[in-house]
Amino acid sequence: MAVADGHKQPGLHDVAGLFRERHAELVRLAALVVGDRPTAEDVVQDVFARLCARNLLPGREHSLAYVRAAVLNGCRSVLRRRSLARRVGGARDLDWSDAAPDSAEDEVILAEDRRQVLAALASLPVRRREVLVLRYWLGLSEAEIASMMAISKGTVKSNAARGLAALARKLGEEA
Amino acid sequence: MTRTELRLADALDAAATALREDTLRPLLVPQRPRRRAAWLASAAAAASLLLVVGVAAAVAGHLPGSGNGATPPPRYYVEVSDHGDLPVVRSTATGTVTARVQVPHPSRALGPYLVTAAANGLFFTVVPAAAGVQIYRFRLTAAGRVSSLGALPGGALPGSQTAPHAVAASPDGSRVAVAVNAGRDDQIDVVDTADGTRSVWQGGIEPSYGFSVTSLSWTGSGNELVYYGEWCPQAQPQQSPSQEGTLAQALRACEAGTAGEGAKAEAWKLDPASRGGLLTSGRRLFSLPAGPYLPQVVISRDGTTLTALSLRANRAGTPEHLSVEQISVTTGKLSGVLYSQDLGRAAAAKGQPAYLNPISLSADASGQHWMLFCDGSAQCGAGLNGWIDNGRLVPLQPADGSVASEAW
Numbered sequence: 001m002a003v004a005d006g007h008k009q010p011g012l013h014d015v016a017g018l019f020r021e022r023h024a025e026l027v028r029l030a031a032l033v034v035g036d037r038p039t040a041e042d043v044v045q046d047v048f049a050r051l052c053a054r055n056l057l058p059g060r061e062h063s064l065a066y067v068r069a070a071v072l073n074g075c076r077s078v079l080r081r082r083s084l085a086r087r088v089g090g091a092r093d094l095d096w097s098d099a100a101p102d103s104a105e106d107e108v109i110l111a112e113d114r115r116q117v118l119a120a121l122a123s124l125p126v127r128r129r130e131v132l133v134l135r136y137w138l139g140l141s142e143a144e145i146a147s148m149m150a151i152s153k154g155t156v157k158s159n160a161a162r163g164l165a166a167l168a169r170k171l172g173e174e175a
Numbered sequence: 176m177t178r179t180e181l182r183l184a185d186a187l188d189a190a191a192t193a194l195r196e197d198t199l200r201p202l203l204v205p206q207r208p209r210r211r212a213a214w215l216a217s218a219a220a221a222a223s224l225l226l227v228v229g230v231a232a233a234v235a236g237h238l239p240g241s242g243n244g245a246t247p248p249p250r251y252y253v254e255v256s257d258h259g260d261l262p263v264v265r266s267t268a269t270g271t272v273t274a275r276v277q278v279p280h281p282s283r284a285l286g287p288y289l290v291t292a293a294a295n296g297l298f299f300t301v302v303p304a305a306a307g308v309q310i311y312r313f314r315l316t317a318a319g320r321v322s323s324l325g326a327l328p329g330g331a332l333p334g335s336q337t338a339p340h341a342v343a344a345s346p347d348g349s350r351v352a353v354a355v356n357a358g359r360d361d362q363i364d365v366v367d368t369a370d371g372t373r374s375v376w377q378g379g380i381e382p383s384y385g386f387s388v389t390s391l392s393w394t395g396s397g398n399e400l401v402y403y404g405e406w407c408p409q410a411q412p413q414q415s416p417s418q419e420g421t422l423a424q425a426l427r428a429c430e431a432g433t434a435g436e437g438a439k440a441e442a443w444k445l446d447p448a449s450r451g452g453l454l455t456s457g458r459r460l461f462s463l464p465a466g467p468y469l470p471q472v473v474i475s476r477d478g479t480t481l482t483a484l485s486l487r488a489n490r491a492g493t494p495e496h497l498s499v500e501q502i503s504v505t506t507g508k509l510s511g512v513l514y515s516q517d518l519g520r521a522a523a524a525k526g527q528p529a530y531l532n533p534i535s536l537s538a539d540a541s542g543q544h545w546m547l548f549c550d551g552s553a554q555c556g557a558g559l560n561g562w563i564d565n566g567r568l569v570p571l572q573p574a575d576g577s578v579a580s581e582a583w
Contacts, residue, residue, distance in 0.1 A: 031194055045204075050257075111189075114182075115186075164183075173182075
């Protein structure tokens with residue numbers, strides 16, 4: 001599992017350098033929220049271009065958190081548009097079967113059980129999905145998630161609890 | 176951890192691992208170097224002209240210059256969202272969307288559109304395209320509808336594959352100036368809207384500098400074009416155009432704080448009748464070695480006043496105050512403050528440092544009514560999209576910090 005690094009900053013203080021270091025992590029974060037790789041790469045590219053154009057990174061102690069927040073904002077925009085498009089027809093729901101593995105080895109990694117979990121995750125409201133990804137993939141604390149998503153710690157906690165409960169129900173477990 | 180938590184962590188890790196780093200699409204080269212934060216950090220060394228401005232601003236009162244009641248603001252404005260959606264026309268009074276500008280929609284990755292207004296409801300919007308940018312022209316009707324939308328002849332500008340940096344139409348709509356990146360430096364293209372002929376100002380930059388334009392504006396006659404740009408010291412010569420080299424170059428160019436002396440911002444006046452030339456072929460209005468960061472500087476219609484958007488930082492380099500100031504071209508002294516705001520409070524409400532918020536200024540064709548908006552991210556303070564009316568900011572929609580460009 002990816003190591004939580006909310007406390008360990010990259011020591012970079014420029015957009016290009018940070019993206020060089022964190023490109024894969026940011027795409028993975030976006031992919032876990034939006035559910036497909038091409039869109040995730042678009043989101044990260046978009047954030048990268050905008051930040052580079054404006055050189056907008058805060059001090060090094062905040063830069064990674066800010067970029068992650070910007071990627072999450074980009075993901076929300078995508079999901080908002082998808083939601084709108086679904087209402088008028090034509091757009092697909094999140095579907096982790098779209099996440100085509102890169103190789104036979106990856107096919108094994110993304111086994112059926114995991115697909116079930118990911119599909120259940122994809123069915124959650126966006127905010128709950130984001131909280132769970134930040135908590136259980138990036139390993140961020142409630143305070144870090146609250147800061148990144150601009151919500152209270154209590155909201156983080158309640159979203160995590162409700163998200164886990166919903167996952168457990170969908171997976172036939174007890175949370 | 177419960178079983179659900181364990182399964183979730185495992186599935187997330189597996190899904191992330193399946194997305195292999197070596198198969199990712201490379202990031203496109205960033206469009207230009209900027210060093211906004213570095214400038215803010217070096218505020219102590221303010222240049223003579225703007226030091227005068229900075230000190231005087233503290234004691235100056237608001238001018239009734241913008242929204243002075245003599246004429247009402249335009250009834251409609253065009254807003255371009257940071258989400259890459261189509262530009263929309265909104266009612267100034269209510270924020271209601273009255274129309275959408277149906278320009279061809281490029282890839283979102285290429286950045287947002289920019290929009291600019293001329294007189295009599297004439298607008299121009301610049302759309303990033305696969306091999307450059309394309310200018311479109313349209314009119315707003317009295318009812319806030321879009322008419323006569325079409326690609327501007329001669330408005331396909333080659334070169335940059337990223338969003339243009341600035342655009343400004345002359346008040347009579349006869350010319351449109353666009354700043355685009357052309358390799359290391361920006362260039363300014365001016366398109367004659369009647370016959371599509373194009374004039375280009377480029378070069379003249381010392382080899383040790385990179386150059387980018389932050390704002391363009393015209394005097395009322397359309398006979399003078401003023402650009403405001405930044406010169407970044409280049410620590411090393413330009414490398415090969417590989418992505419790594421280009422990224423490293425952008426990195427170096429933006430590190431004005433570590434590159435030492437030499438970073439400067441200047442406003443120049445160009446004569447469009449000269450049909451192009453060096454960027455330094457006109458008259459320099461002022462030069463700013465360092466100091467209060469000015470995201471934008473705009474010439475007045477009569478050519479006597481510069482309106483500057485100014486950010487002032489504390490000792491830690493964090494901007495705390497925003498103001499829209501007017502400076503006499505002839506004396507270089509402050510003549511008034513149209514608007515001022517404590518940025519820290521607005522940003523603190525969103526839990527983000529203020530300098531995350533790029534801020535833009537846009538005048539109507541009369542030059543009397545100013546729009547002020549954040550153009551970058553959802554971290555933007557909610558109060559920073561509005562028009563200036565006697566020292567206060569009248570809110571405009573949207574208020575979610577998603578505005579990339581606005582014009583009226």
